[in-house]
Amino acid sequence: MNISIIETSSLGDRSYLVDHDGVAVVIDPQRDIDRVLELATDRDVTITHVLETHVHNDYVTGGLELARTVGAQYVVPAGDDVAYDRRPAHDGDVVEAGAMRFEVLHTPGHTHHHVSYALRVGGDSPSAVFTGGSMLHGTTGRTDLISAEDTEELTHAQFHSVRRLAAELPDEAEVYPTHGFGSFCSATPATGDSSTIGAARQDNPALTSDESTYVADLIAGLSAYPAYYAHMGVINAAGPSPVDLTTPEPVDPAELRQRIDAGEWVVDLRTRTAFAAGHLAGTFGFELSGSFVTYLGWLYRWGAPLTLIADDHTAIDDARRELVRIGIDDVRGAAVGPIDDLSAGRPLRSYxxxxxxxxxxxxxxxxxxxxxxxxxxxxxxxxxxxxxxxxxxxxxxxxxxxxxxxxxxxxxxxxxxxxxxxxxxxxxxxxxxxxxxxxxxxxxxxxx
Missing domain, CATH: 3.40.250.10 (Rhodanese-like domain)
Structure with missing residues (x-):
């Protein structure tokens, strides 16, 4: 058996492709499914199932499109109200994929209907568990994303969910969370890149603290999370549209200036120092780096048309990929080249x-x-x-x-x-x- 990690470091998340004897299962895929398809081709495996641990709040899922593209069964927690056909995952269900058995455990906390999947191969004891936003590495998923009214209830549920995983799984079982690698879905910063149930007994606050202490500490430590989260669950429950990664249409300097003067969102992807040295008045500087999409999504006026500026087309395509992961699809165009050439004759600003x-x-x-x-x-x-x-x-x-x-x-x-x-x-x-x-x-x- 092989477990491949598909990292999305800009959002602090991981997806997984698990394969054995030519059969593969994908857990919590991001919207840009070409990465999954390429990995499956490289592994020479057939994806038979796509599993979701929960309806995600921090990214648009690629699960529905991936399942339709490859003809796989799409498995989503039973309690989630979604607008498309899927196999509902109830507590105690088993998803069989060749010799692999994924056992469903209801682990509420991050959301009400969140599930984890414990993996067995053949008759062996569970060797891994995919925990989504439940048990993370050295922490747990945050519990305030549904509503303020539900936060305390979900925090108590999270405590018991992590304890259930520790009680029902062997110490040597590897823990594979979706969140916790810089994601705001993590209650506190995660520790390390790997963990086991046994290690969690030593460092997970739900296992090292009593319930009242855990609940009080988690709630007291919750901080702000990106505004775009409000749209993710809605999109994922309705069923995301197929991803579009095509390069945006080119925009000439005159049209670029018209869009800026009209108050549209025009985002400059160049480095922060390059922007400071010279930029078009009225544009926003969001350096294309690891934090780009989180902060743009946080400040962006949802639904507003967006135009990008960059030194080259590679940066535009990279930004496009990042943006579709959080459902910002309306990129109306892109201007590429030296900033002086894009100024339409107007003086640049600097600081x-x-x-x-x-x-x-x-x-x-x-x-x-x-x-x-x-x-x-x-x-x-x-x-x-x-x-x-x-x-x-x-x-x-x-x-x-x-x-x-x-x-x-x-x-x-x-x-x-x-x-x-x-x-x-x-x-x-x-x-x-x-x-x-x-x-x-x-x-x-x-x-x-």
Missing amino acids: RVSDFAELAGSPLPAEATLLDVRQSHEFAKRSVPGAVNIPLHELLAHLGEIPLGEVWVHCGSGYRASIAASILDGPDRTVVLVDDAFATAVDLGLAA
């Missing part, structure tokens, strides 16, 4: 890039603003005295509260600050991007 060493060596003028766009729980833990905290995901709603004039903006790494700087940039502000790790501020004695 300065600095670091914490400069702040430490030369205090800001009294009239300047230091803006910290980290989340509120990060700010509460440690901050630079005098900094104003407006988390990045709240910035667009609070622009009027930020003074005009000189604004220095920082975050934990420079990435969120670079997005904020692009939003703040304008003729009435002198923006300075602090492109530095907050740990440097701590080391320099700036943060208290």
